[in-house]
Amino acid sequence: xxxxxxxxxxxxxxxxxxxxxxxxxxxxxxxxxxxxxxxxxxxxxxxxxxxxxxxxxxxxxxxxxxxxxxxxxxxxxxxxxxxxxxxxxxxxxxxxxxxxxxxxxxxxxxxxxxxxxxxxxxxxxxxxxxxxxxxxxxxxxxxxxxxxxxxxxxxxxxxxxxxxxxxxxxxxxxxxxxxxxxxxxxxxxxxxxxxxxxxxx
Numbered sequence: 001x002x003x004x005x006x007x008x009x010x011x012x013x014x015x016x017x018x019x020x021x022x023x024x025x026x027x028x029x030x031x032x033x034x035x036x037x038x039x040x041x042x043x044x045x046x047x048x049x050x051x052x053x054x055x056x057x058x059x060x061x062x063x064x065x066x067x068x069x070x071x072x073x074x075x076x077x078x079x080x081x082x083x084x085x086x087x088x089x090x091x092x093x094x095x096x097x098x099x100x101x102x103x104x105x106x107x108x109x110x111x112x113x114x115x116x117x118x119x120x121x122x123x124x125x126x127x128x129x130x131x132x133x134x135x136x137x138x139x140x141x142x143x144x145x146x147x148x149x150x151x152x153x154x155x156x157x158x159x160x161x162x163x164x165x166x167x168x169x170x171x172x173x174x175x176x177x178x179x180x181x182x183x184x185x186x187x188x189x190x191x192x193x194x195x196x197x198x199x200x201x
Contacts, residue, residue, distance in 0.1 A: 001160050005178055018122045019178060020129040022080040022170055023161035028061060029086050033124050037157070040120035046109035052093040053110040055117075056143050060085045068142055073154060074133040080166055081131065084156035089139060090114045091149050110152050121157055129156045 001023070004016045038055065046052060058065035069087035070078060081087065092110040096103045103109075118128040131154040139151045163174040189196040 001163065001174075003178060005180070008182065014119055014122055018119060019127070021127050021160060021163075022129060022174055023163045023166055024080075024084045024127070024156065024158035025161040026083070027085065027159045029059070029126065029158060033126065034059075034086070036124060037117045037120050037126075041113040041117040044109070044113035044116040046112065047103065047105040048096070050093075050096060050103060050106075050109065051113075052103055052106040053113040054091040054093065054149065056089040056091065056145075058087045069154065072134045072139040072142060073131070074135065077131050077133040077154070080170055081129070081154070081156045083161065083165065084129075084158045086157040088117075088155040088157060089134070089143065090152040090155065091145060092152050093149050095148055107150075107152060114153060114155060117155070125159070126157055127160045130154070131156065 001021065002017065003019050003021070004013075005011075005019070007016060034057075041053065041055065042051075044051075044053075056069070058067070058069040060066050066085075066087060069089060070082050072089070073081055090110050090113070092106040094103060094106050095101060114130060118130065121128040134151070134154045136151050139145065143151075145151060163171045166174060184195040184199055187195050187199055
């Protein structure tokens with residue numbers, strides 16, 4: 001299922017096609033595809049090239065690992081994400097590696113790596129859905145995350161599936177048109193004020 005963005009201005013087709021569905025096919029993601037996802041994440045930009053990200057992966061090829069990640073999801077996400085053949089938890093290292101001082105960009109940079117992974121998924125014909133709805137402390141304990149690292153987001157990855165597999169209320173969300181605020185609401189000109197003239201033409 002494709003649901004390209006209804007863009008106001010031209011953007012790259014890969015960005016236009018990326019979205020976050022909840023329906024996943026009953027098909028494993030090949031190891032080569034997984035390798036490509038994390039190679040894309042590897043080359044994301046980061047402050048001082050710190051690369052503060054870490055990813056914990058559970059695939060249905062390793063049911064205990066997959067089950068551990070499913071168990072960390074909040075109930076609303078568990079209802080659909082358990083079908084995804086791959087679950088990934090992104091984790092940020094909070095301090096700079098050499099100095100040990102706080103890295104205030106760690107979450108931002110981990111998000112950059114996660115987006116690189118998600119765009120690569122789109123390029124490969126996969127879909128990825130990032131989630132905030134998981135039990136942070138359970139993830140920290142059950143997945144053995146050490147001190148100095150913070151769980152950021154869960155990501156479900158797989159091949160696109162049939163929305164008919166979803167509960168009614170989720171199927172409706174899956175099928176409705178995508179929406180975004182216009183850029184004029186979040187872009188300002190030089191200071192925190194109104195949008196630039198060139199954006200309103």
